[in-house]
Amino acid sequence: MKESKEESTAPNKDLANNFTSIPSIEDYNDSEYHSLFHKLTERIKELNCLYGITKLVESSLSPEEMISGAIKLIPTAWQYPEITCTRIKLKNQIFTTENFKKTKWKQTETILVEGQPYGKIEVFYLEEKPECDEGPFLQEERYLIHAIAERLGHIIELKLADNRLKSLYHSEKELRQKLQEEIQNKVEFTRRLIHELKTPLTSLMATSQLLSEELKGKKRLGKLSGYVWDNTCRMNNRIDELHDMIKGEISKLELDLRPLDLKKLLSSTAAEAKTAALQCDMKLELTMDGLMPKVYADAARAKQIVLNLLNNAFKYASNSGKVTIKTKSNDDYITVEIQDRGPGIKPEEQQRIFEPYYRSPHKAKQSHGLGIGLALCKVLVEAHGGRIWVTSKPGKGSVFAFTLQKFNVKKHQKPRQ
Numbered sequence: 098m099k100e101s102k103e104e105s106t107a108p109n110k111d112l113a114n115n116f117t118s119i120p121s122i123e124d125y126n127d128s129e130y131h132s133l134f135h136k137l138t139e140r141i142k143e144l145n146c147l148y149g150i151t152k153l154v155e156s157s158l159s160p161e162e163m164i165s166g167a168i169k170l171i172p173t174a175w176q177y178p179e180i181t182c183t184r185i186k187l188k189n190q191i192f193t194t195e196n197f198k199k200t201k202w203k204q205t206e207t208i209l210v211e212g213q214p215y216g217k218i219e220v221f222y223l224e225e226k227p228e229c230d231e232g233p234f235l236q237e238e239r240y241l242i243h244a245i246a247e248r249l250g251h252i253i254e255l256k257l258a259d260n261r262l263k264s265l266y267h268s269e270k271e272l273r274q275k276l277q278e279e280i281q282n283k284v285e286f287t288r289r290l291i292h293e294l295k296t297p298l299t300s301l302m303a304t305s306q307l308l309s310e311e312l313k314g315k316k317r318l319g320k321l322s323g324y325v326w327d328n329t330c331r332m333n334n335r336i337d338e339l340h341d342m343i344k345g346e347i348s349k350l351e352l353d354l355r356p357l358d359l360k361k362l363l364s365s366t367a368a369e370a371k372t373a374a375l376q377c378d379m380k381l382e383l384t385m386d387g388l389m390p391k392v393y394a395d396a397a398r399a400k401q402i403v404l405n406l407l408n409n410a411f412k413y414a415s416n417s418g419k420v421t422i423k424t425k426s427n428d429d430y431i432t433v434e435i436q437d438r439g440p441g442i443k444p445e446e447q448q449r450i451f452e453p454y455y456r457s458p459h460k461a462k463q464s465h466g467l468g469i470g471l472a473l474c475k476v477l478v479e480a481h482g483g484r485i486w487v488t489s490k491p492g493k494g495s496v497f498a499f500t501l502q503k504f505n506v507k508k509h510q511k512p513r514q
């Protein structure tokens with residue numbers, strides 16, 4: 098206890114010793130005392146002014162309001178506030194005190210913004226006063242006007258940065274709006290175009306179907322009407338694909354998601370695609386796990402994905418032997434793979450083929466297509482919450498794979514109302 102008491106008294110003793118070196122009031126004569134008091138009052142005024150300006154900077158006022166506030170504070174810090182007026186000139190604005198008048202007794206400082214002159218602070222005395230350090234002004238007032246100019250420069254810098262940010266935000270917003278409008282116009286145009294094409298096509302399909310039935314027995318005419326029927330169906334499918342693609346792009350594609358027996362769906366789709374395979378001199382093979390849990394998918398859309406991939410395999414790998422459909426079960430997904438032994442796809446093209454309207458340049462010359470089949474598959478797979486990709490080696494064929502979520506009662510079953 099004793100020790101701690103000694104510890105606590107020691108510094109006080111030092112402090113007392115230090116204070117003895119500070120002169121006391123008695124050491125000054127009257128005039129020295131008045132001069133000291135005057136200097137002290139001036140410093141307090143200057144500090145008050147700086148403090149006031151700092152407060153203004155920290156407030157939520159606009160830069161204009163801040164400068165209007167600062168301009169009123171500046172005269173109070175100068176030696177003769179009652180005859181002091183101020184003007185702040187900026188590039189595009191001028192602020193003055195109410196009593197402002199230009200005289201020859203002035204002190205000025207440049208406001209720098211980002212290192213460049215941006216404006217000026219001017220302090221004028223309205224009357225002549227005795228000569229001091231800088232005309233009638235004090236050296237300390239020079240320091241003060243410099244500090245104020247620095248602070249104002251900083252506020253302006255912040256304001257300019259803020260304005261730049263705002264204008265960037267506005268132009269980005271405008272651009273986004275324009276883009277949205279353009280997309281809307283494109284969607285509207287395509288919607289009308291599809292409608293215009295579908296109307297005559299529907300009646301063409303109905304007529305050609307009727308004609309095919311009527312001409313069934315007649316060899317040449319029956320064959321010709323069959324072509325008409327096939328091609329109108331193909332055209333109809335292309336238009337539907339385009340429509341789906343656009344709906345997918347604007348997230349308007351609706352899926353009828355249900356627990357789905359993928360094994361059954363793949364078997365029936367493969368059976369349906371057999372004729373197309375034969376036409377390209379290809380064999381279609383289907384290998385599936387014995388037991389396969391259900392997936393959560395839209396049956397028509399899942400079939401559309403598989404048919405699209407199969408048709409591509411028949412088209413681009415024709416005469417290359419066989420196409421295989423395989424399934425693999427992962428934790429939450431079933432992966433469907435469609436493998437061909439055709440020409441394969443160059444590594445640099447493997448991502449691009451999923452982009453809308455992309456077609457491999459050399460293959461495009463050899464076959465018809467719009468380049469939307471894979472893009473549509475991607476839209477459809479992703480709408481199901483799955484993934485699609487290709488692994489391929491030029492000359493060795495390609496494997497297109499996509500995943501579908503396994504049906505999970507907890508995750509997918511909606512609670513009954």
Ligand SMILES: Nc1ncnc2c1ncn2[C@@H]1O[C@H](COP(=O)(O)OP(=O)(O)O)[C@@H](O)[C@H]1O
Nearest residue numbers: 409410413450456457460466467468469470471
């Ligand atoms: N099985 C495949 N083998 C080789 N290339 C393929 C295969 N499937 C697709 N491709 C390439 O991907 C491109 C895009 O295919 P897709 O989107 O279906 O459009 P399209 O068939 O109308 O050209 C095709 O033009 C082709 O170059």
Ligand SMILES: [Mg+2]
Nearest residue numbers: 409466470471
């Ligand atoms: Mg295709």
